[in-house]
Amino acid sequence: MKTLEVVPLARVEGDGGITVTLDGKKVKSVTLDVHEGPRLIEQLVKGMTPEDDINVVPRICAICTLSHKYAAIRGLEKALAIDPPEKAQLMRDLMMLGENVESNSLHTFLLALPDFLGYPSAIAMLNDYGDDVKRALRLKKFGNYVMEVTSGRIVHGENPGLGGFGKYPSKKQLSDISLRSKELLPDAVRAVELFSSIEYSEYSEVDTTFMSVNAPNEQFGLAGDSILISNGNETSADDYKKLTSERVVPHSFAKRSKFNERPFTVGANARMINMGKRLDGQAADLFKENYSDRWLRNPLLNNLAQTIEIVWALEHMPETTEKIAALDDPARAEATRTTGSGTGAVEAPRGILYHHYEVKEGLIEVADIITPTAQNLDDIEVHLKACAERMLAEGKKDEELLLPLEMIARAYDPCISCATHLVNLKRV
Amino acid sequence: MHKLCDSPCESEESLSAELARLAGHRKVYVLGIGNKDRGDDGAGIAVAEELQKTFPSYSHSEHDGLEGIVLDLSERDEDAFVVFVDAADLREKPGTTRLVEMEEIRATEITTHRVTVALLAALLGRSGKHSAVLCIQPGSIEFQAEMTAPVRTAVDSVVKVMSGLMERSAP
Numbered sequence: 001m002k003t004l005e006v007v008p009l010a011r012v013e014g015d016g017g018i019t020v021t022l023d024g025k026k027v028k029s030v031t032l033d034v035h036e037g038p039r040l041i042e043q044l045v046k047g048m049t050p051e052d053d054i055n056v057v058p059r060i061c062a063i064c065t066l067s068h069k070y071a072a073i074r075g076l077e078k079a080l081a082i083d084p085p086e087k088a089q090l091m092r093d094l095m096m097l098g099e100n101v102e103s104n105s106l107h108t109f110l111l112a113l114p115d116f117l118g119y120p121s122a123i124a125m126l127n128d129y130g131d132d133v134k135r136a137l138r139l140k141k142f143g144n145y146v147m148e149v150t151s152g153r154i155v156h157g158e159n160p161g162l163g164g165f166g167k168y169p170s171k172k173q174l175s176d177i178s179l180r181s182k183e184l185l186p187d188a189v190r191a192v193e194l195f196s197s198i199e200y201s202e203y204s205e206v207d208t209t210f211m212s213v214n215a216p217n218e219q220f221g222l223a224g225d226s227i228l229i230s231n232g233n234e235t236s237a238d239d240y241k242k243l244t245s246e247r248v249v250p251h252s253f254a255k256r257s258k259f260n261e262r263p264f265t266v267g268a269n270a271r272m273i274n275m276g277k278r279l280d281g282q283a284a285d286l287f288k289e290n291y292s293d294r295w296l297r298n299p300l301l302n303n304l305a306q307t308i309e310i311v312w313a314l315e316h317m318p319e320t321t322e323k324i325a326a327l328d329d330p331a332r333a334e335a336t337r338t339t340g341s342g343t344g345a346v347e348a349p350r351g352i353l354y355h356h357y358e359v360k361e362g363l364i365e366v367a368d369i370i371t372p373t374a375q376n377l378d379d380i381e382v383h384l385k386a387c388a389e390r391m392l393a394e395g396k397k398d399e400e401l402l403l404p405l406e407m408i409a410r411a412y413d414p415c416i417s418c419a420t421h422l423v424n425l426k427r428v
Numbered sequence: 429m430h431k432l433c434d435s436p437c438e439s440e441e442s443l444s445a446e447l448a449r450l451a452g453h454r455k456v457y458v459l460g461i462g463n464k465d466r467g468d469d470g471a472g473i474a475v476a477e478e479l480q481k482t483f484p485s486y487s488h489s490e491h492d493g494l495e496g497i498v499l500d501l502s503e504r505d506e507d508a509f510v511v512f513v514d515a516a517d518l519r520e521k522p523g524t525t526r527l528v529e530m531e532e533i534r535a536t537e538i539t540t541h542r543v544t545v546a547l548l549a550a551l552l553g554r555s556g557k558h559s560a561v562l563c564i565q566p567g568s569i570e571f572q573a574e575m576t577a578p579v580r581t582a583v584d585s586v587v588k589v590m591s592g593l594m595e596r597s598a599p
Contacts, residue, residue, distance in 0.1 A: 059465070106542070106543065110543060110547070121547075122544075122547050123544075123546055123547050123550045126547075126550055126551065126554055127554075130551075130554060133547070133551065134499065134502075134551075137495045137496070137498070137499040137543065137551075138499060140495050140496075140543065141493055141495055141496030141499060144493045144495070144496065145493070145496075148493075153491065154491060154492075154493050155491065
């Protein structure tokens with residue numbers, strides 16, 4: 001018995017590792033181990049007011065801070081029957097576009113790309129790809145700026161609230177976002193060019209199911225009240241428990257998810273697979289040029305999907321900011337009841353994020369948060385195992401497995417801190 | 429790792445001398461890193477915020493968007509010395525400070541889902557800028573903990589040393 005270990009798994013958020021147990025040329029097991037301690041946020045917010053909750057739950061993570069904020073807001077607004085004004089909805093769209101640009105640009109250029117280009121890190125890429133590192137930083141800086149303008153701060157902004165926003169950005173700030181998003185579009189297109197020129201290994205390819213939100217009005221988007229499944233079905237986000245069927249496993253602090261007893265994928269590739277036909281502009285052209293059936297099997301293509309999504313996000317900022325600027329600042333919408341329940345589903349950069357709440361007489365009784373990484377963990381293990389088995393069958397040495405396995409896990413852009421829930425190779 | 433001293437009080441003079449040697453005649457910038465929600469982990473932010481009162485263009489915290497600031501600095505035509513200030517587990521007494529050369533940071537840094545200080549320093553180095561990391565040993569990084577007394581003393585000491593250096597370099 002031999003164990004191959006990748007601990008810690010670098011260039012992901014949080015503390016985890018991958019353990020592969022080998023018996024001769026057979027792979028006995030592959031586990032994605034989550035070492036990050038549980039955060040118990042759901043217990044912490046019991047008894048809190050909804051207003052306090054939305055300031056606490058984003059503290060789960062500094063990466064998807066606005067996704068957590070928005071998912072909580074959506075769930076609680078349903079629970080309290082709050083109907084937010086149009087301008088607030090548009091502002092939420094804009095803040096999510098900012099977070100998407102910030103996170104996707106960091107992950108693709110700086111965390112994933114070095115592996116594909118044969119460098120140990122982004123630092124090692126600097127001499128040959130220095131301009132691309134700068135592109136990543138420019139895009140990230142801009143994403144941060146959009147997040148700051150909309151939420152009040154780069155991290156853990158408290159401007160978004162139930163029923164609306166504390167303050168709305170000035171026309172100058174909105175105009176600045178519009179202008180800079182257009183200026184940065186070539187940087188995003190360059191990211192697509194880089195990831196579309198890569199020859200992706202077939203070792204990890206396995207058919208799977210993809211889930212994403214169904215954005216309203218037949219648009220590509222990052223929030224919705226129903227969930228699209230790549231088998232053609234659609235289910236209300238209120239049925240999130242049936243969609244995820246969470247369970248506990250011994251090797252992980254994170255719960256695991258399955259749908260119809262099978263693992264599934266959430267993330268940018270799932271969004272593209274389910275809503276890609278709705279894209280417009282240059283993003284639509286890039287999607288058509290690059291999409292193939294392999295997207296349905298190969299998790300490495302999530303990186304390419306993320307780059308196309310950056311293009312989409314930048315292209316949609318001018319229109320969104322113009323609509324925001326055209327509307328007067330509204331008062332916050334008020335709660336119309338104090339008892340109720342609701343589920344908010346948004347697309348964090350790494351997939352669907354659910355926040356479910358039950359509120360009784362103004363205080364939270366139940367909070368349930370299911371993160372995208374927790375949903376992806378079973379799916380990651382399936383693809384890791386397929387990769388390890390095929391490489392060993394081809395006679396690859398044990399040590400040659402390590403980097404490809406890491407690349408698969410990283411392709412999901414996992415946030416282990418959020419999931420709380422990465423290669424040990426064991427030989428028996 | 430370059431160890432300057434064993435305790436903050438004893439370190440002030442040697443820290444000042446070492447920083448002055450590294451800075452030379454360059455403009456000095458401070459970039460504070462950390463999480464103020466976690467007690468002593470906010471030491472770097474506390475240093476940067478205090479210095480920002482006097483040197484608003486030369487001192488920034490992580491909350492101002494570190495990547496963007498470094499990107500701007502790297503594209504600026506000036507001779508600069510950038511000091512990243514961060515809490516770090518030096519396995520020393522709380523409040524102990526050390527100045528770490530960038531090469532040593534690069535060799536040991538584990539990367540997560542963020543732009544690493546090593547990458548930012550490498551980018552600065554590529555554009556001819558110098559940098560170093562000033563580490564402060566934390567005592568407690570528990571969530572919502574207060575900053576401990578030794579680390580508060582170290583923060584005050586670092587602010588004093590950096591102020592002296594920045595006064596000489598700022599126009």
